[in-house]
Amino acid sequence: MQNPQTLTIAVSKGRIYKDSMPLLAAAGIEPLDDPDQSRKLIIPTTREDVRLVIIRATDVPTYVEYGAADLGIAGKDVLMESDADSLYEPLDLNIACCRLMTALPEQASHRQGCLRVATKYAKTARWFYAKKGIKAEIIKLYGSMELAPLVGLADCIVDVVDTGNTLKANGLYADELIAHISSRMIVNQASMKLKYNAIHDLLDKVATACQKPAA
Numbered sequence: 001m002q003n004p005q006t007l008t009i010a011v012s013k014g015r016i017y018k019d020s021m022p023l024l025a026a027a028g029i030e031p032l033d034d035p036d037q038s039r040k041l042i043i044p045t046t047r048e049d050v051r052l053v054i055i056r057a058t059d060v061p062t063y064v065e066y067g068a069a070d071l072g073i074a075g076k077d078v079l080m081e082s083d084a085d086s087l088y089e090p091l092d093l094n095i096a097c098c099r100l101m102t103a104l105p106e107q108a109s110h111r112q113g114c115l116r117v118a119t120k121y122a123k124t125a126r127w128f129y130a131k132k133g134i135k136a137e138i139i140k141l142y143g144s145m146e147l148a149p150l151v152g153l154a155d156c157i158v159d160v161v162d163t164g165n166t167l168k169a170n171g172l173y174a175d176e177l178i179a180h181i182s183s184r185m186i187v188n189q190a191s192m193k194l195k196y197n198a199i200h201d202l203l204d205k206v207a208t209a210c211q212k213p214a215a
């Protein structure tokens with residue numbers, strides 16, 4: 001049976017996993033399997049009382065809100081879009097940094113009427129255009145947003161931008177900044193009370209590691 005004091009940390013594969021593991025290592029937590037090599041979804045670590053669950057980035061807030069994971073590592077873009085509203089967000093890890101932006105075709109034709117916006121960030125886009133008083137039809141997509149203006153599906157897109165190379169390669173340019181994005185440590189509210197010492201110790205060690213310049 002699982003020790004009731006075991007900490008479960010939810011994390012997604014890819015950029016966030018790669019950048020967050022050196023930070024968790026500062027708290028003595030190193031995965032014993034590589035999720036890219038293994039099909040296991042629960043990964044034990046060098047600390048017997050800590051395990052990782054490997055899930056989709058957009059599912060991380062849900063696992064943490066319901067307490068299936070005590071902690072999670074999620075991008076601010078995912079948190080803004082999530083309906084999980086009872087999470088603690090105590091630590092900005094300053095990793096996987098990028099910007100959530102609107103982007104337009106370089107040769108945009110003059111728009112009349114309702115703006116059509118393609119994005120996987122439907123909730124955030126709706127909020128952004130409403131705040132600006134712009135009437136927008138939000139078209140929800142699950143990937144390759146850059147294609148939408150090129151084939152007449154949308155006038156513009158809302159997406160995360162790092163170097164801007166993907167936009168450029170598709171004849172688009174970044175226009176308005178919606179939010180600066182980085183990954184955050186999130187914590188389940190009940191876990192924060194019930195596992196207070198273990199969670200605080202982990203957050204302290206990770207926070208110290210975040211402040212150190214990369215070796």
Ligand code: AMP
Binds near residue numbers: 160
């Ligand atoms: P870039 O060409 O460097 O601007 O990267 C743009 C693409 O990389 C976007 O369309 C995203 O899919 C992805 N991307 C860049 N940064 C991040 C990030 N921090 N988190 C998630 N996806 C990202």
